[in-house]
Amino acid sequence: MSRILVTGIGLVSAIGNNAAENRKSLAEGHCGISQLEGFPSRFAGIMPFGEIKIRNQQLIEKFGQHQAGVTRPCLLALMAMEEAIADASVTNAELSDFSTALINATTVGGMCLTDELFHDANAADEGSPYLSSYDCADTAIFLQKHYRIGGIINSINTACSSSANSIAFGAALIKSGRAKRVIAGGVDCLAKFTINGFNSLHILSNELCRPFDISRKGLNLGEAAAYLVLEPEEELRGKKYYAELTGYANSNDAYHPSSLSDNGVGPYKSMMDALEKAELLPAQIDYINAHGTGTENNDAVESIAMQRVFGTVPAFSSTKANTGHTLGAAGSLEAAYCILNLSNQELYPALQFETAIPETGYIPNLKFKPAEIKHVMSNSFGFGGNCTSLIFSLT
Amino acid sequence: MLFIHDTSCISPQLSFGDVDLQLLQPVVNRRLMAKEPDYKGIPPGILRRMGKAVRMGVGAAVPLLQRAGIPEGIILGTAIGGMEDCIKFLNQIIEYDEGMLTPGNFVQSTTNAVAAQIGLMNKNTGYNITHVHRGLAFEMALLDTFMKAEEQPDALWLTGAVDEISSYNYNIERLGGWYKEEIVSNEDLYNSGTKGTLAGEGAAMFLLSGIKQNAFAKIVAVETIHTDDAGFVAERWNRFLENNPSDLIISGDNGDSRLNQYYAHLIPDPNNGTDLVRFKHLCGEYPTASSFATWLACYILQGQPVPGSLYQFPAKNPGYKSISIINNYKGQQHSFINLSCP
Numbered sequence: 046m047s048r049i050l051v052t053g054i055g056l057v058s059a060i061g062n063n064a065a066e067n068r069k070s071l072a073e074g075h076c077g078i079s080q081l082e083g084f085p086s087r088f089a090g091i092m093p094f095g096e097i098k099i100r101n102q103q104l105i106e107k108f109g110q111h112q113a114g115v116t117r118p119c120l121l122a123l124m125a126m127e128e129a130i131a132d133a134s135v136t137n138a139e140l141s142d143f144s145t146a147l148i149n150a151t152t153v154g155g156m157c158l159t160d161e162l163f164h165d166a167n168a169a170d171e172g173s174p175y176l177s178s179y180d181c182a183d184t185a186i187f188l189q190k191h192y193r194i195g196g197i198i199n200s201i202n203t204a205c206s207s208s209a210n211s212i213a214f215g216a217a218l219i220k221s222g223r224a225k226r227v228i229a230g231g232v233d234c235l236a237k238f239t240i241n242g243f244n245s246l247h248i249l250s251n252e253l254c255r256p257f258d259i260s261r262k263g264l265n266l267g268e269a270a271a272y273l274v275l276e277p278e279e280e281l282r283g284k285k286y287y288a289e290l291t292g293y294a295n296s297n298d299a300y301h302p303s304s305l306s307d308n309g310v311g312p313y314k315s316m317m318d319a320l321e322k323a324e325l326l327p328a329q330i331d332y333i334n335a336h337g338t339g340t341e342n343n344d345a346v347e348s349i350a351m352q353r354v355f356g357t358v359p360a361f362s363s364t365k366a367n368t369g370h371t372l373g374a375a376g377s378l379e380a381a382y383c384i385l386n387l388s389n390q391e392l393y394p395a396l397q398f399e400t401a402i403p404e405t406g407y408i409p410n411l412k413f414k415p416a417e418i419k420h421v422m423s424n425s426f427g428f429g430g431n432c433t434s435l436i437f438s439l440t
Numbered sequence: 441m442l443f444i445h446d447t448s449c450i451s452p453q454l455s456f457g458d459v460d461l462q463l464l465q466p467v468v469n470r471r472l473m474a475k476e477p478d479y480k481g482i483p484p485g486i487l488r489r490m491g492k493a494v495r496m497g498v499g500a501a502v503p504l505l506q507r508a509g510i511p512e513g514i515i516l517g518t519a520i521g522g523m524e525d526c527i528k529f530l531n532q533i534i535e536y537d538e539g540m541l542t543p544g545n546f547v548q549s550t551t552n553a554v555a556a557q558i559g560l561m562n563k564n565t566g567y568n569i570t571h572v573h574r575g576l577a578f579e580m581a582l583l584d585t586f587m588k589a590e591e592q593p594d595a596l597w598l599t600g601a602v603d604e605i606s607s608y609n610y611n612i613e614r615l616g617g618w619y620k621e622e623i624v625s626n627e628d629l630y631n632s633g634t635k636g637t638l639a640g641e642g643a644a645m646f647l648l649s650g651i652k653q654n655a656f657a658k659i660v661a662v663e664t665i666h667t668d669d670a671g672f673v674a675e676r677w678n679r680f681l682e683n684n685p686s687d688l689i690i691s692g693d694n695g696d697s698r699l700n701q702y703y704a705h706l707i708p709d710p711n712n713g714t715d716l717v718r719f720k721h722l723c724g725e726y727p728t729a730s731s732f733a734t735w736l737a738c739y740i741l742q743g744q745p746v747p748g749s750l751y752q753f754p755a756k757n758p759g760y761k762s763i764s765i766i767n768n769y770k771g772q773q774h775s776f777i778n779l780s781c782p
Contacts, residue, residue, distance in 0.1 A: 086538060087537065087538035087539075088538065152550065152551075156526070156530075159530060159533065159534075160534070162527075162530060163527075163530050163531065163533075163534050165611065165612050165615055166527045166530070166608035166609070166611055166612055167527075167531070167608070167611065168607075168611045169611075169615070171615070172612070172615030172616060176612055176613075176615055176616040177616060177770075179612070180519055180520060180572070180574055181519075181551060181572040182519065182572060182573045182574035182577075183574075185573065186574065186666070186772065186773075189666050190666075194666075197583070197664065198573065198576075198664075198666055199571060199573045199576075199580045199583075200571070200572045200573040200574070200577075200580075201569065201570070201571060201572065202521075202550070202551045202552050202570050202572045203552050203555075203568070203569055203570055204550055204552050210569055214569075214584065217584075217587045218587070220587075221586075221587045221590055223583075223587075237533055237538065238529070238530060238533065240538075241529075241532075241533045241538055241541055241546075242529065242543065242546035242549075244541070245540075245541040245542060245543035245546055246543045246546070246547075295567050295568065295569060296565050296566065296567070296568070297514075297556070297559040297564060297565050297566065297567075297568035298565070299559045299560050299562070299563050299564055299565050300560070301560075302547045302548075302553070302556060302557070302560070303543070303547050310565055311565060314565055427552070428547065428550060428552070428556070429550065429552045429553060429555065429556025429557075429559070429568075430556055430559060430560065430568070431552060431556065431568055431569075
């Protein structure tokens with residue numbers, strides 16, 4: 046069975062416009078969560094958000110995307126894709142070949158255009174330029190046309206675990222011989238729709254989120270785009286690679302539409318199944334990039350599930366304290382962060398943490414430090430009980 | 441190879457329970473709305489809170505799960521999921537100016553809500569995923585199942601698709617020019633010569649595995665293409681048919697004059713025995729309509745008679761053993777699916 050290697054990464058988030066900037070921010074313990082500036086909302090100034098401070102018009106100019114109907118997710122995805130493709134040295138000919146696949150994930154899609162969607166859905170006389178931009182497939186279809194990608198194109202939505210599943214689906218395409226090269230990841234933008242949705246569930250914090258802290262009050266929403274280029278070992282021909290995707294598993298908590306079961310049935314199963322797929326023992330995991338949203342429910346359940354899997358938990362942290370919760374982009378963004386951990390042999394400090402939760406007493410890694418790490422896990426759990434764990438290894 | 445062990449379909453026709461496709465259910469005001477059953481298998485308290493897409497998806501899955509128990513995983517395709525709940529929540533945001541909102545519509549609006557609800561009711565902690573790739577969402581669910589069945593042939597998968605017409609997505613598609621302006625009956629859909637089609641909806645579910653035993657049909661191949669080049673589609677289709685010889689073609693022609701070019705090459709050679717049928721006058725157009733065609737192919741492969749209204753040309757060769765479906769969504773996303781007797 047061919048090994049699946051990560052040959053390129055590309056990412057943009059509230060803490061940086063590319064991988065190098067993100068790494069620097071993580072190492073320095075920089076928090077990118079700030080006041081909302083991009084669009085008017087009642088919550089601007091009241092709640093902080095992990096906003097990328099680049100306006101759409103700047104991206105339209107930069108990439109020459111002046112045609113009608115191009116949305117912020119398309120533009121941010123394009124920015125991250127440019128970096129990933131260059132990083133992996135994927136040629137135009139390779140992109141157009143039937144063996145190159147693109148798997149995108151998003152939960153909001155073009156619905157970030159809340160007011161335009163309201164207008165179009167409620168029988169206006171004339172449509173806006175965004176009539177075909179609202180659904181979750183729009184970004185993948187935009188990217189396919191832009192790069193003339195010739196292979197399988199797909200879009201996935203499993204809520205907050207979406208882009209972890211696009212990586213797993215991409216790996217399956219390679220393993221089954223249906224693709225030789227997969228660009229997999231996700232994008233989500235801040236939107237009135239999700240801000241009000243999460244607020245109606247009372248899980249947004251009006252302060253900076255505090256993952257795994259006893260006094261955590263909820264999550265901060267963020268926005269990001271992140272893509273990984275995956276290629277099988279035999280196609281590499283001497284090209285550099287960062288790490289191997291050794292484990293991936295998807296399970297369902299089957300408990301409640303918007304919260305996790307007390308002892309974390311789904312999170313436990315996704316972590317255990319990913320370990321089995323990677324043929325690793327729990328003790329071999331050196332670091333976990335936890336889902337760690339900063340909500341009461343997630344962090345308690347995830348801690349208990351980690352305790353059940355690991356007993357003594359390895360170093361862990363949630364980078365959502367840096368970026369906010371980027372929903373459909375979180376899985377691939379945090380996978381890219383795991384690649385940075387591995388390729389630089391370093392751990393980044395958890396932010397806004399003071400006191401451990403009583404159930405487990407778990408304290409995340411609090412300091413930047415060089416570390417010998419070989420296997421890292423990334424957890425992503427979403428509404429609808431959708432849980433996915435990925436494992437990357439230096440091999 | 442994916443073997444089909446059971447199937448169920450809620451559609452604008454009498455496709456659920458006692459199937460009767462001879463009695464054509466008419467289009468009303470440019471819409472073919474699903475004939476929803478009474479959903480006996482769903483607890484009333486849960487049913488009341490479900491949006492239409494969730495209701496149809498769960499409703500079509502329930503009989504299969506009642507017979508099969510707990511499958512290894514749930515693999516769905518939907519382009520828009522619970523659009524009605526989505527816009528209801530959006531309307532709340534605007535009307536109450538981001539005030540105190542109730543979360544029910546928000547939770548039901550996410551496209552993964554159908555697979556999640558089935559997982560919840562089935563207490564299924566296995567693989568659970570929702571493919572949302574617009575006109576190829578169902579095909580991607582099939583492709584996913586192919587890969588799962590290759591890894592674990594003896595496991596059973598619940599795979600299917602659902603999409604709804606709400607007044608909201610009807611408005612968006614109407615503004616986009618995708619529905620007919622004039623009133624057209626089901627029978628006249630293909631002869632209108634105008635742009636646009638009829639709106640449709642439905643849910644189709646399948647129990648699939650890599651094992652032939654107790655299967656009544658198999659899915660042999662699925663191919664997807666992104667292009668607007670009709671010549672390229674025809675070339676790929678011809679190659680697909682060479683690899684998957686078929687005695688019946690199910691065409692996704694939806695009566696939109698702009699899309700005729702993608703089906704023009706299907707006109708059968710009078711010297712070969714292939715027959716040609718169409719199905720969108722039964723279910724209307726929606727992004728996962730190919731799941732209805734797949735259900736229809738299963739129905740035909742089980743030896744059920746093909747209603748006369750489906751034939752584009754007089755039938756030459758009934759008793760079909762291998763069926764290929766050709767479909768496209770808005771001329772951008774194209775798919776071919778081949779099914780045959782096991």
